[in-house]
Structure formats: structure tokens, C-alpha cells
Amino acid sequence: MGTARAGIKPSGKKDLLVVFFEKPVLVSAVYTKNHFKAAPVIYSKGLTDKRKLFRAFVVNSGNANCGTGKEGLKHAQMMAQRVAQNLDIKPEEVLVFSTGLIGALLPIGKVLVGIDRACSELKLLNLREAAETISTTDRFPKYSQKEYAFGFGKGAGMIHPNMGTMLAYIFTPAKLNFNALREIHSRVTEKTFNSITVDGCTSTNDSFLLISLGEEEIPVEKVEKDTFEVAEAISKLIVADGEGATKIGVIKIVNAVSEEKAKALAERVATSLLVKTALFGCDPNWGRIAQAVGSLPQYPVDPDRLDIYIGNYPLLVDGTPTNTNLEEVAQYMRKNKEIPIMVDLKEGHQSWTYYTSDLTYDYVKLNAEYTT
Amino acid sequence: MGTARAGIKPSGKKDLLVVFFEKPVLVSAVYTKNHFKAAPVIYSKGLTDKRKLFRAFVVNSGNANCGTGKEGLKHAQMMAQRVAQNLDIKPEEVLVFSTGLIGALLPIGKVLVGIDRACSELKLLNLREAAETISTTDRFPKYSQKEYAFGFGKGAGMIHPNMGTMLAYIFTPAKLNFNALREIHSRVTEKTFNSITVDGCTSTNDSFLLISLGEEEIPVEKVEKDTFEVAEAISKLIVADGEGATKIGVIKIVNAVSEEKAKALAERVATSLLVKTALFGCDPNWGRIAQAVGSLPQYPVDPDRLDIYIGNYPLLVDGTPTNTNLEEVAQYMRKNKEIPIMVDLKEGHQSWTYYTSDLTYDYVKLNAEYTT
Missing domain, CATH: 3.60.70.12 (L-amino peptidase D-ALA esterase/amidase)
Structure with a gap:
């Protein structure tokens, strides 16, 4: 070279x-x-x-x-x-x-x-x-x-x-x-x-x-x-290195009926601004994850079967919030750079993993001030 | 009541x-x-x-x-x-x-x-x-x-x-x-x-x-x-009132072959983070608009026919950058709260308008610190 x-x-x-x-x-x-x-x-x-x-x-x-x-x-x-x-x-x-x-x-x-x-x-x-x-x-x-x-x-x-x-x-x-x-x-x-x-x-x-x-x-x-x-x-x-990123969200959709669906939902969660800002804020906000998973009209999910985990912490099980200490989860998010988010659809056997960055002040700074 | x-x-x-x-x-x-x-x-x-x-x-x-x-x-x-x-x-x-x-x-x-x-x-x-x-x-x-x-x-x-x-x-x-x-x-x-x-x-x-x-x-x-x-x-x-918004982007796709296509492309531009940060930064960045318009695999556009306007300023005509004074356009964007962005596909007679907010520091602040 x-x-x-x-x-x-x-x-x-x-x-x-x-x-x-x-x-x-x-x-x-x-x-x-x-x-x-x-x-x-x-x-x-x-x-x-x-x-x-x-x-x-x-x-x-x-x-x-x-x-x-x-x-x-x-x-x-x-x-x-x-x-x-x-x-x-x-x-x-x-x-x-x-x-x-x-x-x-x-x-x-x-x-x-x-x-x-x-x-x-x-x-x-x-x-x-x-x-x-x-x-x-x-x-x-x-x-x-x-x-x-x-x-x-x-x-x-x-x-x-x-x-x-x-x-x-x-x-x-x-x-x-x-x-x-x-x-x-x-x-x-x-x-x-x-x-x-x-x-x-x-x-x-x-x-x-x-x-x-x-x-x-x-x-x-x-x-x-x-x-x-x-x-x-x-x-x-x-x-x-995602512009301004401080975290890597590893979004895993598991037990979907098809790989296409698992991928589409993983992408949806990975691109949600509310999820990306929650990652930045170290906010274990499963509501934002749930809204993203539910928001593709062509891919129905059963809210009453949904499990949502951040790291190893269950936040939602069978569509019902758990008693997990959210402050503990927030601390876990603050301590780690790579944050696994897993959504279990419990409807099949296919899964997909998607990587996303968090949305930060520096992302806005870089992109509002830089001409692509 | x-x-x-x-x-x-x-x-x-x-x-x-x-x-x-x-x-x-x-x-x-x-x-x-x-x-x-x-x-x-x-x-x-x-x-x-x-x-x-x-x-x-x-x-x-x-x-x-x-x-x-x-x-x-x-x-x-x-x-x-x-x-x-x-x-x-x-x-x-x-x-x-x-x-x-x-x-x-x-x-x-x-x-x-x-x-x-x-x-x-x-x-x-x-x-x-x-x-x-x-x-x-x-x-x-x-x-x-x-x-x-x-x-x-x-x-x-x-x-x-x-x-x-x-x-x-x-x-x-x-x-x-x-x-x-x-x-x-x-x-x-x-x-x-x-x-x-x-x-x-x-x-x-x-x-x-x-x-x-x-x-x-x-x-x-x-x-x-x-x-x-x-x-x-x-x-x-x-x-x-979009969280932290300072601008309203009025995204108009005109002369598309179908209303569906016009709407899908308008939505694509309206949701592009790069377009939304450019609105915040008052950056007349037609490249970001073009990438958004071209990014839906199911809706081909002909790059060589594309016109892009911000306000009344032509930035791209027939896929070629114009000599418009970009500093003048930036000034126009700084002065106005409502910023019209028009993309002319020159392929049909259908159009659609979409409204979007800009992406700002305050959006990140509100959403990283507020639990939905």
C-alpha cells in the first residue's frame, strides 16, 4: 500500500x-x-x-x-x-x-x-x-x-x-x-x-x-x-465511534417466528430515539423499548407475553413490570459501556442482534455544526 | 366540562x-x-x-x-x-x-x-x-x-x-x-x-x-x-413544541408518481437525524436531504432529475449543485422558524407534505433525563 x-x-x-x-x-x-x-x-x-x-x-x-x-x-x-x-x-x-x-x-x-x-x-x-x-x-x-x-x-x-x-x-x-x-x-x-x-x-x-x-x-x-x-x-x-456515542446498545430480539421479524424489530428498537436517549441517560426505561417493539403494524406482538431484560435484569415479564430495583439497573448501565437489551417474544425460535449507539449532546453538536 | x-x-x-x-x-x-x-x-x-x-x-x-x-x-x-x-x-x-x-x-x-x-x-x-x-x-x-x-x-x-x-x-x-x-x-x-x-x-x-x-x-x-x-x-x-424544538421543517415532496411514494419519501426526510440536526444548525445541507430521498430501496428516484429547494433557494437542479450563495440560505434559516424543504422528483403529479421538528441539545436533555 x-x-x-x-x-x-x-x-x-x-x-x-x-x-x-x-x-x-x-x-x-x-x-x-x-x-x-x-x-x-x-x-x-x-x-x-x-x-x-x-x-x-x-x-x-x-x-x-x-x-x-x-x-x-x-x-x-x-x-x-x-x-x-x-x-x-x-x-x-x-x-x-x-x-x-x-x-x-x-x-x-x-x-x-x-x-x-x-x-x-x-x-x-x-x-x-x-x-x-x-x-x-x-x-x-x-x-x-x-x-x-x-x-x-x-x-x-x-x-x-x-x-x-x-x-x-x-x-x-x-x-x-x-x-x-x-x-x-x-x-x-x-x-x-x-x-x-x-x-x-x-x-x-x-x-x-x-x-x-x-x-x-x-x-x-x-x-x-x-x-x-x-x-x-x-x-x-x-x-x-457513532458520532458522540458513549454507549453501545446490543439489541437482541429472541424467540420470534421468523428471522425477518426478529431483525425488523431489533432495527426498530435500535433506531428509536427514545431508546437511544435512554441509553445515554442510563435510564432503564422498558416502556420505550416496548413502544418500539410494538410499533411495526406488519409485525404484531403479544404484549401479554413480552419479556424485556437490560443486562441480566428482568424489567418486564409476561407484559407485567417486575419488582427489579431500577436504581440498581441504572447503576449497572452507568458502569458499563456495552448494554445488552433483550426482548423475548416467546412465539418462535428465531433471533437477531443489532448494534446501536446512544444519542448524546455531542451527536447533536457534531451534526448541527459539521457540513457533511 | x-x-x-x-x-x-x-x-x-x-x-x-x-x-x-x-x-x-x-x-x-x-x-x-x-x-x-x-x-x-x-x-x-x-x-x-x-x-x-x-x-x-x-x-x-x-x-x-x-x-x-x-x-x-x-x-x-x-x-x-x-x-x-x-x-x-x-x-x-x-x-x-x-x-x-x-x-x-x-x-x-x-x-x-x-x-x-x-x-x-x-x-x-x-x-x-x-x-x-x-x-x-x-x-x-x-x-x-x-x-x-x-x-x-x-x-x-x-x-x-x-x-x-x-x-x-x-x-x-x-x-x-x-x-x-x-x-x-x-x-x-x-x-x-x-x-x-x-x-x-x-x-x-x-x-x-x-x-x-x-x-x-x-x-x-x-x-x-x-x-x-x-x-x-x-x-x-x-x-x-416537539421536545426541545426550535424549528418546524415543512417537508414537501412534489411531482411523484404516486401519493404513497410522496408520503414515504417525505416521512423519510422528516425522520432523518441528519436533516433534523441540519435544521437545528441552520445548515443548508442538501446532501443530507438527497441521501434521505434516495434511501428507500422500494422507491427508486432518478438522481439526475432531482431538484432540492430550501425556502425559495434552489440548491440542487437536475441533480447538480447550483451556484446559490449558501451563506444567504443559512441566514434565511436562522431568521425563520418555519423552514420549507421541497424535493421535486419530476416524474409524476402527486405530492405530500410532512411536518418535522429539529433535533436539538434540549431534545437530548429532555429525553435522557425524563422517565417516560
């Missing part, structure tokens, strides 16, 4: 990353489902729809190249061409990503000079430095490493499925065929990056790549397990 | 309202669609499902009688019986409503004494006093009066369709048959109370009654027009 300070970020920090592969690697890519897609997403999706093998990717931070029309698309293409020239590969072997401010043209001159500089000092992949280079409002770099998978990512705001302003790149040394890679990718995405929320907003630039380096034979299960763990770790770091 | 200080509110303010009709009146009622319904909603819905004519209703504030199981249902019934005894009518002619804290049993002794007191001092309906009596976190009373309709309501948090912690009672002197009343009620509800959002949360206690007093013949169109205007006025007051 190579990094550079291209001068896109006003802070002058590193904002350009090029990752180069000596041999072609197999790439599975998922992108934001927002209809309002940034130019690099349109550009890269056009490539990954057609081919599976790539030699490099480039990411700039500080500017999302979004809402920039035909000029923006040309800029994405120019970035790929410049990387290709530098590394002596074909432009169509290069993927392009951007994150940062929406609606301003890229300072393309600076970006191209940054690419030249990044390509001139290639070194081994450094997860921490890569993560720092692609960061925007992130307060800390996000990366994780297991035996059979490693990766880095970024994201703090506009975090919501499908997906968040979230970039993530996970690599496995495994030799895999594309179908196996794709299947692992889909399953892992649903359970991790598509099950986190900070602000319920869906970014225009989200991309998550799973890359098979083709170096060694590894059993598929092991690859999936480690890929999941790396993706989960980066997901949780994103939620923990 | 009669009011009393029953001592349910810790503040000692008025918290009990009885409204009595000398003759039976025709009542159309809509309730929260939350599956987790409060006892008074279950109780009153049971009555309005069966009969249309009523003689009285009672509302207590300070306690929602929700999550209170069988005991809660018994309390709702006891309230109706006590009103009936006092006014010499039948219990089934009395509707019951509650708003306030969720999950605590009603102090039923105090409530019944309060009912006795309210019934002993009946006087003509006073909209302002009625509104004040049913208030909880409301910062000001909400009522409105036109020639052919008048009413009062309450609500500030848990405000979201279907519906909010919102109670509203609108009266028309018109003689109407039930079908005509019901049709007016449905249409008005969709365009007003079901098109406002403060926090995206759906309350357990929402109820909106439209009551025909049967006093005079009035053309149906006139009744509908005035009912709509009264409901719209109360809706806007609720949004303006």
Missing part, C-alpha cells in the same frame, strides 16, 4: 490510500442501496458487475465525490487511470472509493498528485495506517485481525443499513472460488455491517469489499468464521 | 378533565396502531368498535396507564363508571383516555376523587383550560377554533404516525351521519396527525376523536375544510 497527504482534508492529514496487489485478486463487492449513489460507487460497481479480478484500489477521504454529476464520474475514472499508469496495470483493474463532504467537486489536481506520491512509496499493508488514512469524522482507526482474515474500515456517521457511510476492506489469504467468496460475503454483511445503526441514515458512498488473496487452501468454514469476527469487530468499533 | 387537580402529576397542576354532552353525540375515533396499547385505548376502542353515540369522556394526564396489565384495564373501567355515576349516564357512554408515565399503576383512589371534583363543577368547554389539563411535557397548550370546527390536543414527544403520544379532540356543530363523519376523519387524520414527526416513535396511548354535536345543518365540504384547518393547526403546534 501507499498513502499520501493530498490536501483534500483541510486538516492536512493523510487522505489518500492506494492498495496494490502483486497478483490479481478475487473481489466480492457490496455497495450502498441508496439510489443517490456517489460517482465512485457508480464507477466501481460498473467494474465489479463485469469482472472479478482486480490489481489495486484507491480511496480518498475528505470529499465523497457525490452529487457531482458527469464531472464526478470523470474524476473517478481519472483516479483509476492515474493509479494504473503509476503501477503499470490496466485502468479496469483499479477500483475507486471516496468518503467525506457531499456535493463539492474533487480537487482533482491535488488528488492525482497525491496518487503519484502514494504509488511512489509502496510498502506492506499497515492496517492502522490504512484505517487512519480513510477516516473522516472517526475518532479512532478501525481494524481487526484474525488468523484467516484481516481488514480495516471507517465510519461514524450516516451509519445505517444498507449500509452506512462506511467503507470496509477485508482480506483473506484463502484460495476460494467466486461463489464461495460471495456467499461468505453476503452472510457476513447481513449479520454485521447491515445490523448496525448510528443515525438511521443511509450513505451514498458505502462499500464493503471481501478480497480473496488466493495464497493458501483454508477450509471455507474457518474463512467464514474469521471473516465474520473481523467484520463484527469493525462494526462494533463503528458503533462505538 | 370539569377539571381537577387529582394529584397524579407531581407538579400538582390540573391533571383531570371530564367533558360532558347534554345530548348523545356522534363520535369517530382513531387510536394508536402500536401493538403495545395502553389500557384506556383497549377499553375505549372496545366501546367505539360497538357504538357511535356517547355522552362524556374523561382524560387524566401524568400517568399513561400503560403496561399495567389487567389491573390497568380495571382502572380504566372504574374511571368510566365513576364518571357515569356522577353524571347519571351509563358507563358505556363514557370514553377514557390517559397520558403520561408508562408502566406505573394509576393512583386510582386519587383519580376517582378527582373525577368527583371535576364533575361537581361543570362549566362550558374552555379550549385553553382543557388543553392545559391534559398536557404532560407540553410547553404550551394546543387548541384551535374555526367557524365549523374547534378542538384541543396535546403532544410533544413520542410523536410519530400512527400516531404520537398525542391526544386530540375536535368538535363540529354539524349534523352529520356517521359515514360522512368517518370519511372526513380519515382524510384529515392522514394529512395532519399522521404526517407529523418529532422523534419517529409511536406512542401507546394516541387517540384522536372527531365529534359531531348535531346542532346545525352545515355543508360537508365546509365541515371538512374547517376540521382540516383545526387539525393542521394543532398538528403544527405539536411539532413546534
Whole structure:
């Protein structure tokens, strides 16, 4: 990889990353489902729809190249061409990503000079430095490493499925065929990056790549397990960094009739502003959780069977408040950063877990004063 | 009507309202669609499902009688019986409503004494006093009066369709048959109370009654027009009072292919935390509006045709940022309390308007420190 300070970020920090592969690697890519897609997403999706093998990717931070029309698309293409020239590969072997401010043209001159500089000092992949280079409002770099998978990512705001302003790149040394890679990718995405929320907003630039380096034979299960763990770790770091966040709510819906229902209800609780402010206030307010669980017309729940737990404390059992000492629960919430909330529907056997951040003064401060 | 200080509110303010009709009146009622319904909603819905004519209703504030199981249902019934005894009518002619804290049993002794007191001092309906009596976190009373309709309501948090912690009672002197009343009620509800959002949360206690007093013949169109205007006025007051709100965002989606789509996209923009914080920060951030409009997978939009306006300022035309002076738009946003945001899809002829509050420090303060 190579990094550079291209001068896109006003802070002058590193904002350009090029990752180069000596041999072609197999790439599975998922992108934001927002209809309002940034130019690099349109550009890269056009490539990954057609081919599976790539030699490099480039990411700039500080500017999302979004809402920039035909000029923006040309800029994405120019970035790929410049990387290709530098590394002596074909432009169509290069993927392009951007994150940062929406609606301003890229300072393309600076970006191209940054690419030249990044390509001139290639070194081994450094997860921490890569993560720092692609960061925007992130307060800390996000990366994780297991035996059979490693990766880095970024994201703090506009975090919501499908997906968040979230970039993530996970690599496995495994030799895999594309179908196996794709299947692992889909399953892992649903359970991790598509099950986190900070602000319920869906970014225009989200991309998550799973890359098979083709170096060694590894059993598929092991690859999936480690890929999941790396993706989960980066997901949780994103939620923990949720703009202004002080808590991670781990929302678990259990014993639902279907996985879809469990996921929809978990998402509903995870996005409830009343639940998110209660997390911030360390308020064991099961009424807010109950209203969220009950509020999807298409998914009826039986209020008289509902159990609600915070941590190991039962607050509602069979729809009736318990005698749990709420001050004790509040204290437990104050002491811990990660707060499990479990809702038992007692109607089936499916469950889903969703991660959410709390809603704080700093969230408002960051978002009322920062132009995305 | 009669009011009393029953001592349910810790503040000692008025918290009990009885409204009595000398003759039976025709009542159309809509309730929260939350599956987790409060006892008074279950109780009153049971009555309005069966009969249309009523003689009285009672509302207590300070306690929602929700999550209170069988005991809660018994309390709702006891309230109706006590009103009936006092006014010499039948219990089934009395509707019951509650708003306030969720999950605590009603102090039923105090409530019944309060009912006795309210019934002993009946006087003509006073909209302002009625509104004040049913208030909880409301910062000001909400009522409105036109020639052919008048009413009062309450609500500030848990405000979201279907519906909010919102109670509203609108009266028309018109003689109407039930079908005509019901049709007016449905249409008005969709365009007003079901098109406002403060926090995206759906309350357990929402109820909106439209009551025909049967006093005079009035053309149906006139009744509908005035009912709509009264409901719209109360809706806007609720949004303006949205917990901690400083702005009202009037979100208009125009030229959509269908009304459903226009409404879904308007709701999406109205509930976006990034849009709501941008309203608070007076930040003319069309990127956040665009991401919200594009984020519903089931409703594709063509980014290259999108126009976005704040007030009369075009920010995006045909998907391309304009040269509008953004500092001028920010100044316009700082000067005005009501901020129109218009998104033109240029694909059809349907439109929808949604009202939203901004997301402020005070919203977080109120909700992190107040137990619902």
C-alpha cells in the first residue's frame, strides 16, 4: 500500500490510500442501496458487475465525490487511470472509493498528485495506517485481525443499513472460488455491517469489499468464521465511534417466528430515539423499548407475553413490570459501556442482534455544526 | 366540562378533565396502531368498535396507564363508571383516555376523587383550560377554533404516525351521519396527525376523536375544510413544541408518481437525524436531504432529475449543485422558524407534505433525563 497527504482534508492529514496487489485478486463487492449513489460507487460497481479480478484500489477521504454529476464520474475514472499508469496495470483493474463532504467537486489536481506520491512509496499493508488514512469524522482507526482474515474500515456517521457511510476492506489469504467468496460475503454483511445503526441514515458512498488473496487452501468454514469476527469487530468499533456515542446498545430480539421479524424489530428498537436517549441517560426505561417493539403494524406482538431484560435484569415479564430495583439497573448501565437489551417474544425460535449507539449532546453538536 | 387537580402529576397542576354532552353525540375515533396499547385505548376502542353515540369522556394526564396489565384495564373501567355515576349516564357512554408515565399503576383512589371534583363543577368547554389539563411535557397548550370546527390536543414527544403520544379532540356543530363523519376523519387524520414527526416513535396511548354535536345543518365540504384547518393547526403546534424544538421543517415532496411514494419519501426526510440536526444548525445541507430521498430501496428516484429547494433557494437542479450563495440560505434559516424543504422528483403529479421538528441539545436533555 501507499498513502499520501493530498490536501483534500483541510486538516492536512493523510487522505489518500492506494492498495496494490502483486497478483490479481478475487473481489466480492457490496455497495450502498441508496439510489443517490456517489460517482465512485457508480464507477466501481460498473467494474465489479463485469469482472472479478482486480490489481489495486484507491480511496480518498475528505470529499465523497457525490452529487457531482458527469464531472464526478470523470474524476473517478481519472483516479483509476492515474493509479494504473503509476503501477503499470490496466485502468479496469483499479477500483475507486471516496468518503467525506457531499456535493463539492474533487480537487482533482491535488488528488492525482497525491496518487503519484502514494504509488511512489509502496510498502506492506499497515492496517492502522490504512484505517487512519480513510477516516473522516472517526475518532479512532478501525481494524481487526484474525488468523484467516484481516481488514480495516471507517465510519461514524450516516451509519445505517444498507449500509452506512462506511467503507470496509477485508482480506483473506484463502484460495476460494467466486461463489464461495460471495456467499461468505453476503452472510457476513447481513449479520454485521447491515445490523448496525448510528443515525438511521443511509450513505451514498458505502462499500464493503471481501478480497480473496488466493495464497493458501483454508477450509471455507474457518474463512467464514474469521471473516465474520473481523467484520463484527469493525462494526462494533463503528458503533462505538457513532458520532458522540458513549454507549453501545446490543439489541437482541429472541424467540420470534421468523428471522425477518426478529431483525425488523431489533432495527426498530435500535433506531428509536427514545431508546437511544435512554441509553445515554442510563435510564432503564422498558416502556420505550416496548413502544418500539410494538410499533411495526406488519409485525404484531403479544404484549401479554413480552419479556424485556437490560443486562441480566428482568424489567418486564409476561407484559407485567417486575419488582427489579431500577436504581440498581441504572447503576449497572452507568458502569458499563456495552448494554445488552433483550426482548423475548416467546412465539418462535428465531433471533437477531443489532448494534446501536446512544444519542448524546455531542451527536447533536457534531451534526448541527459539521457540513457533511 | 370539569377539571381537577387529582394529584397524579407531581407538579400538582390540573391533571383531570371530564367533558360532558347534554345530548348523545356522534363520535369517530382513531387510536394508536402500536401493538403495545395502553389500557384506556383497549377499553375505549372496545366501546367505539360497538357504538357511535356517547355522552362524556374523561382524560387524566401524568400517568399513561400503560403496561399495567389487567389491573390497568380495571382502572380504566372504574374511571368510566365513576364518571357515569356522577353524571347519571351509563358507563358505556363514557370514553377514557390517559397520558403520561408508562408502566406505573394509576393512583386510582386519587383519580376517582378527582373525577368527583371535576364533575361537581361543570362549566362550558374552555379550549385553553382543557388543553392545559391534559398536557404532560407540553410547553404550551394546543387548541384551535374555526367557524365549523374547534378542538384541543396535546403532544410533544413520542410523536410519530400512527400516531404520537398525542391526544386530540375536535368538535363540529354539524349534523352529520356517521359515514360522512368517518370519511372526513380519515382524510384529515392522514394529512395532519399522521404526517407529523418529532422523534419517529409511536406512542401507546394516541387517540384522536372527531365529534359531531348535531346542532346545525352545515355543508360537508365546509365541515371538512374547517376540521382540516383545526387539525393542521394543532398538528403544527405539536411539532413546534416537539421536545426541545426550535424549528418546524415543512417537508414537501412534489411531482411523484404516486401519493404513497410522496408520503414515504417525505416521512423519510422528516425522520432523518441528519436533516433534523441540519435544521437545528441552520445548515443548508442538501446532501443530507438527497441521501434521505434516495434511501428507500422500494422507491427508486432518478438522481439526475432531482431538484432540492430550501425556502425559495434552489440548491440542487437536475441533480447538480447550483451556484446559490449558501451563506444567504443559512441566514434565511436562522431568521425563520418555519423552514420549507421541497424535493421535486419530476416524474409524476402527486405530492405530500410532512411536518418535522429539529433535533436539538434540549431534545437530548429532555429525553435522557425524563422517565417516560
